[in-house]
Amino acid sequence: MLIINGTVHTMEGLTIPGGYVDIRGDKIAGTGPMEECPKSWEGEVFDAQGGHIQPGxxxxxxxxxxxxxxxxxxxxxxxxxxxxxxxxxxxxxxxxxxxxxxxxxxxxxxxxxxxxxxxxxxxxxxxxxxxxxxxxxxxxxxxxxxxxxxxxxxxxxxxxxxxxxxxxxxxxxxxxxxxxxxxxxxxxxxxxxxxxxxxxxxxxxxxxxxxxxxxxxxxxxxxxxxxxxxxxxxxxxxxxxxxxxxxxxxxxxxxxxxxxxxxxxxxxxxxxxxxxxxxxxxxxxxxxxxxxxxxxxxxxxxxxxxxxxxxxxxxxxxxxxxxxxxxxxxxxxxxxxxxxxxxxxxxxxGSLAPGKDADVTVTSAHPLNWLSRMRLVVMDGKVVHGRL
Missing domain, CATH: 3.20.20.140 (Metal-dependent hydrolases)
Structure with a gap:
């Protein structure tokens, strides 16, 4: 699964304003800015549409x-x-x-x-x-x-x-x-x-x-x-x-x-x-x-x-x-x-570090903004709330 076009809060000291999260199986494979996003991708893709991407x-x-x-x-x-x-x-x-x-x-x-x-x-x-x-x-x-x-x-x-x-x-x-x-x-x-x-x-x-x-x-x-x-x-x-x-x-x-x-x-x-x-x-x-x-x-x-x-x-x-x-x-x-x-x-x-469990959430705005909506919840690489 690839989650794209969002502010990525890796919680590893790095926040990426426009980035992606790469999920392989049940683990985080990587994160980065959109310009480094894999060009050829045959798996599932979720577009965060400018929202925020963070760990569960x-x-x-x-x-x-x-x-x-x-x-x-x-x-x-x-x-x-x-x-x-x-x-x-x-x-x-x-x-x-x-x-x-x-x-x-x-x-x-x-x-x-x-x-x-x-x-x-x-x-x-x-x-x-x-x-x-x-x-x-x-x-x-x-x-x-x-x-x-x-x-x-x-x-x-x-x-x-x-x-x-x-x-x-x-x-x-x-x-x-x-x-x-x-x-x-x-x-x-x-x-x-x-x-x-x-x-x-x-x-x-x-x-x-x-x-x-x-x-x-x-x-x-x-x-x-x-x-x-x-x-x-x-x-x-x-x-x-x-x-x-x-x-x-x-x-x-x-x-x-x-x-x-x-x-x-x-x-x-x-x-x-x-x-x-x-x-x-x-x-x-x-x-x-x-x-x-x-x-x-x-x-x-x-x-x-x-x-x-x-x-x-x-x-x-x-x-x-x-x-x-x-x-x-x-x-x-x-x-x-x-x-x-x-x-x-x-x-x-707790963070979006390579090798950790693929527990990822996507919100419409900053995750601690009470007006923000939870758009997607992924646990161990599987969608448990929301739709791709």
Whole structure:
């Protein structure tokens, strides 16, 4: 497939005012100005007619398919609020790819999502990176697990306060996370000793600790739900104690401590911004947060937290960051290449680089212009929305 005559946002540091995208099979083969476009072409051609061509959008944090659209408790599978430590829970075992949100994601050009459990538990479970096209979740998986979800602050407190069980304080939330990470480290040591010495007994199988092994080995990052500045500090403190890779999610008060987050090298997935200040943790919510964080050198992405903000409004959330002071190309990066980097899938998606998955969208105007229309969505080289 050849997509021609559009402004090409490669998201690799290059925007081509009048260019083309060359797709071979399910991969990007190349991009360039129209004067370099292949002269003899026998495949499908789509004329962007002066519109914009860019990678599919990436939502680096949502719960798509976990909380059923219009189904109530029957499709509510995002929070196992019966045990504060559930690292062995996997998003792929709950996602319903038939949920209408997947179609709405595709139609809006959102081609990749990180989806997983909610924030009821201090250790909530495993997120998965999925493509949004398909009927069988196993075939949609880009990476699973993609992250281990931790949650700090208000949500675990409220969940277990109602049950009169721990954690009902921030101290207990942090203690539960520490306790289980320490148990996982001990479990790893016992496994290693048993592997080296046949006289050593292997520990009894523990599904929770097995799930935490890649976390403490530094193989699987933790994504930390944290709105308040003090919760972000606690999350970073714990990760430094155990040598964990991490990304902060939401970061609502990040604009109050941007220099400190930059100093720590923290990445932040901000959002959702298209909501009211529905709880105390959101009292300092600001559209300026992504711009301020970027100004201080923090790597930033923007998410919907679907269903908090419906997935199809991811481009609008990025446009709101422009209203908050971010330049348009940086805002676009927050829902393409930066989101892919923080999600750990930038080797496959997020930019129009040769060899990456052919996930491409074509819009009538700049993709973050709310009056722009989505004309074509291509995933893995196949048209999933629009017509050639």
């Amino acid at each position: 959008f990436v939502d680096a944090h949502c719960h798509l398919g976990m909380f059923g659209d219009s189904t109530g408790i029957e499709g509510d599978d995002g929070n196992e609020a019966t045990d504060p430590c559930t690292p062995h829970l996997r998003a792929v075992d709950a996602v319903n790819p038939m949920d209408r949100g997947f179609q709405e994601a595709r139609e809006a050009g959102v081609t990749t999502v990180l989806t997983g459990p909610g924030s009821a538990n201090p250790i909530s479970g495993q997120f998965a990176a999925l493509k949004t096209n398909g009927r069988w979740v196993d075939a949609m998986v880009l990476k699973a697990p993609a992250a281990m979800k931790l949650a700090l602050g208000e949500n675990p407190k409220l969940t277990y306060h109602e049950r009169h069980e721990a954690p009902t304080t921030r101290m207990a939330t942090a203690a539960i996370i520490r306790e289980n990470l320490a148990k996982a480290a001990e479990y790893r040591e016992k496994l290693e000793r048993a592997a080296q010495d046949e006289e050593e007994d292997k520990p009894d199988y523990d599904a929770k600790l097995e799930a935490l092994l890649p976390v403490i080995r530094g193989e699987l990052p933790v994504h930390i739900h944290a709105h308040r500045a003090d919760d972000m500090a606690t999350g970073i403190r714990i990760c430094k104690e155990f040598g964990l890779k991490y990304v902060l999610v939401h970061g609502t008060e990040g604009h109050l401590i941007p220099d400190l987050l930059a100093q720590e090298g923290a990445g932040v997935i901000t959002g959702p911004c298209l909501t009211d200040r529905s709880k105390p943790e959101l009292m300092h919510q600001s559209l300026e947060t992504p711009a301020i964080l970027q100004r201080f050198g923090v790597k930033v992405a923007i998410c919907t937290d679907h269903p908090e903000t419906p997935i199809q409004y991811l481009p609008l959330c990025a446009a709101m960051a422009i209203r908050g002071g971010m330049d348009p190309e940086s805002a676009l990066a927050c829902v393409t290449i930066r989101a892919a980097e923080l999600a750990g899938v930038a080797d496959r998606v």
